Amino acid sequence: MDEDVAELFLQYDWPGNVRELEHVIEGAMNLLIGEEQISWIHLPYHFRHRTQLTPPNHPLPALQEEHAYQARPLKDYLAEAEKLYIQKALERHHGHITNTAQELGLSRQTLQYRMKRLNVAGKKG
Numbered sequence: 001m002d003e004d005v006a007e008l009f010l011q012y013d014w015p016g017n018v019r020e021l022e023h024v025i026e027g028a029m030n031l032l033i034g035e036e037q038i039s040w041i042h043l044p045y046h047f048r049h050r051t052q053l054t055p056p057n058h059p060l061p062a063l064q065e066e067h068a069y070q071a072r073p074l075k076d077y078l079a080e081a082e083k084l085y086i087q088k089a090l091e092r093h094h095g096h097i098t099n100t101a102q103e104l105g106l107s108r109q110t111l112q113y114r115m116k117r118l119n120v121a122g123k124k125g
Contacts, residue, residue, distance in 0.1 A: 001028075001038040002105060008040070037105030041085060083118040086111070095122050 001009075005028075014020055027044035040048070086104070093099040101111040115122055 002040075004040050005038050005043065008043075034107060034110040035105040036107075039105055041081075079118060082114065083120055086114060086118065086120050090120070090122060097122050 009021070016023075024044060024047050025038070027047070028038040028042040031042040032038065035042075086100070089100045089104055090096075093103065097111060097115075098108055101108045104111060106114070112122075114120075
């Protein structure tokens with residue numbers, strides 16, 4: 001898991017003890033597609049919502065606010081959130097694909113596939 005998730009796990013009270021931890025990790029593992037690390041975005045929604053914590057510089061708070069809600073298919077919302085997340089990570093790494101992929105816990109090829117699918121521009125030249 002990445003550092004943000006490790007810190008979140010340490011801060012959380014775990015009222016359900018080991019069983020709750022097991023379910024959270026299992027839920028996150030079900031969302032990993034080609035990634036090697038569990039990140040905040042992979043944690044089950046109910047757990048993220050219950051903790052009221054977000055990692056530093058997380059790009060999605062505006063999507064969680066009431067006024068930002070638009071009735072639309074979940075598939076479209078998730079694609080928008082993923083695109084925004086990847087764009088913010090690329091900005092932090094000045095468009096460098098390898099460094100961005102490493103931060104996101106993806107292979108370079110998986111990141112490039114997602115960028116192409118979501119029409120996200122990377123570093124030119």
